[in-house]
Amino acid sequence: MNWIPLLSTLSGAVIGIAATVIADRNRWRREENRHALEVRREAYTEYVTALKAAGEDIRAVALGDHMSGSAREAAVREAFRGTGLYTASERLWLVGPQHVVAAGNEAFHSLRRLRDAYAGGATVGSDEDAPLIAQRRTAMALMRNRMREDLGVGPLELD
Numbered sequence: 001m002n003w004i005p006l007l008s009t010l011s012g013a014v015i016g017i018a019a020t021v022i023a024d025r026n027r028w029r030r031e032e033n034r035h036a037l038e039v040r041r042e043a044y045t046e047y048v049t050a051l052k053a054a055g056e057d058i059r060a061v062a063l064g065d066h067m068s069g070s071a072r073e074a075a076v077r078e079a080f081r082g083t084g085l086y087t088a089s090e091r092l093w094l095v096g097p098q099h100v101v102a103a104g105n106e107a108f109h110s111l112r113r114l115r116d117a118y119a120g121g122a123t124v125g126s127d128e129d130a131p132l133i134a135q136r137r138t139a140m141a142l143m144r145n146r147m148r149e150d151l152g153v154g155p156l157e158l159d
Contacts, residue, residue, distance in 0.1 A: 017045075018071050036095075036127055039095055040151065041151055043092050043095045044092070044096070044150075044151070046088045047088040047091070048143075048147070049082065050085040050088040050151070051088075051111060054083040057080070058115050061079045062076065062123065074114055076119040089104070089108055089124060100147055103139070103143040103146045104147075106139045106143070107139040107142075110135045110136040110138075117129065
């Protein structure tokens with residue numbers, strides 16, 4: 001009996017099956033990477049939006065007129081809590097890489113320092129407010145650039 005045709009057929013089948021398994025594995029890996037990227041994009045968008053909303057809300061309270069210092073403090077803290085920032089922060093911590101989480105954490109703390117200053121009576125546009133605003137802008141820009149880098153989008157070149 002001639003074994004060469006049988007071995008050729010068997011070898012071709014093994015090669016075909018192996019190629020199919022490898023192609024399916026590569027396709028699965030691409031889909032997983034695409035899904036992970038989308039999850040991070042959503043988490044980043046949620047976090048940046050919550051940080052922006054919290055900043056706007058605490059600024060609005062600081063610009064308002066409150067009867068007492070304790071009422072102002074309570075209103076500023078509630079404005080900060082009411083934006084969903086803590087939930088968005090936890091989501092970032094779960095899905096973001098180390099360098100993005102570190103930058104996001106700094107942006108969070110820079111906003112919290114601003115919140116504490118407004119809660120303590122600082123006014124918008126004051127000498128106490130200005131360096132905190134500058135720190136927040138720097139932290140937000142760094143965070144956004146790291147997020148964009150992680151998403152493969154590239155940095156923004158804005159003046």
